[in-house]
Amino acid sequence: MVDEIGPVMDISDTKEEIPMTMGSNEYEMIELFRRINVSRPIALTLACLSKGREISSQSIEIISGLRQPEVSVAMRYLRENNWIDIREEKKSKGKGRPVKLYKLTVPMDCIVSKIEEKIIAESRIVIGNIERLKSIS
Structure with missing residues (x-):
């Protein structure tokens, strides 16, 4: 078929x-x-x-x-x-x-965009933690 x-x-x-x-x-x-x-x-x-x-x-x-x-x-x-x-x-x-x-x-591009959003959100948290560490050092 x-x-x-x-x-x-x-x-x-x-x-x-x-x-x-x-x-x-x-x-x-x-x-x-x-x-x-x-x-x-x-x-x-x-x-x-x-x-x-x-x-x-x-x-x-x-x-x-x-x-x-x-x-x-x-x-x-x-x-x-x-x-x-x-x-x-x-x-x-x-x-x-x-x-x-x-x-x-x-569509696959929507899936990739959702994965991208998750990675960006996680990266913002990591960067925030790094900035906090710099400020208390």
Whole structure:
């Protein structure tokens, strides 16, 4: 199946699911997130979600090399910030739990801006503490 943004994964049989791969932009994104102290699981998960497509946590694990608990921690952080949408889809074959599909609900530039705001606020606190130390020395 293909939509306006490219191929859509068929999740009816997860063994045959062919996940997207990361390109140079995603690897650079991960490196830059890491340089600004975004945790590795969150950086990798954001890179996987950055294309704007729905993706399963299992696909994120395969693409990123993260373990399931690491993806869960990253997803919790993204949910707390209201950056992702979660949709469950029942498997068409066999039994088992529905597959959870994740998708960013806000553009990546908004996410980067929120991270920037947090870093600036933290830096202001540090600078304030330094100024206070200078004044009492």
